[in-house]
Amino acid sequence: MRLILLGPPGAGKGTQAQRLVERHGIPQLSTGDMLRKAVAEGSDVGKRAKAVMDAGQLVSDDIVNQIVSERIDDPDCAKGFILDGYPRTVPQAEALTRMLAEKGLRLDAVIELKVDEKALVNRMEKRVAETRAAGGEVRADDNPESFRKRLDEYRQKTAPLSDYYKGTGELVTIDGMADMDTVTAEIENVVGAAALK
Structure with a gap:
């Protein structure tokens, strides 16, 4: 089962x-974790990424794509x-499509959690208040201004992926505003349907 979660x-x-x-x-493959692992292991691509x-520069798509390609060859990814x-970004999505095809693989689904952005800001503010009330540590970027910037960046760079995956027929949209267990059940329905393909 090979999935992408968008939102x-x-x-x-x-x-x-x-x-x-x-x-x-x-496994859940996080770009940040994969980069850190490649750097720590000192692989060729890890050395390039470290440099x-x-x-103080951003790692290129070429390096990120190579790190992802090597990671999905690891034994723990055999089942998905x-x-x-x-x-x-769309160029990364296109590279992923080519990369998987070269390996004889394909995505089972791209699941997009659709949410109301205003409600998300309210949800974030509530989470911060609850964390503070419980005496917990709040991340420096957990404030409405930073959060809105992250939403803007998502809208500009990542939201176009919806259209890309709609075009490939892999996109499934789920109401991310539903309660957690309902969202989980919807995702399991998608996964179950993908397994029958």
Whole structure:
């Protein structure tokens, strides 16, 4: 089962990915984790990524695509994986489609959690208030201004992926504003249907 979860920050992708990991025993592949692992292992692509990051620059699509390609060749991905934070752009999505085809693989589904952005901001503010009330630590970027910037960036760079995957016939949209268990059940329906293909 090979999945991509799409949706803006705060849509619940992390929670749902974790539930899929627990239920199906497939890894959640986070771009950040994959980059850190490649750098720590000192692979060729890891060394290239480290040099770019040490120079304070963004890692190129070429490097990210190679890191993802190598990661999905790992044995724990044999039964499938959930991509988290990749692809971020249409060129990355096109590269992923080519990469999977070269490996004789394809995505089972691209699941987009549709959410109301205003409600997301309210949800984030409530979460911050609850964390503070409980004496917890709040991330520096957990404030309405930063969150709105992250939403804007998502809208500009990542939202076009919806149209791309709609065009490939892989996109399934789920109401991300429903309660967590309902969203999980909807995702499981999609996964079940994909398994029957």
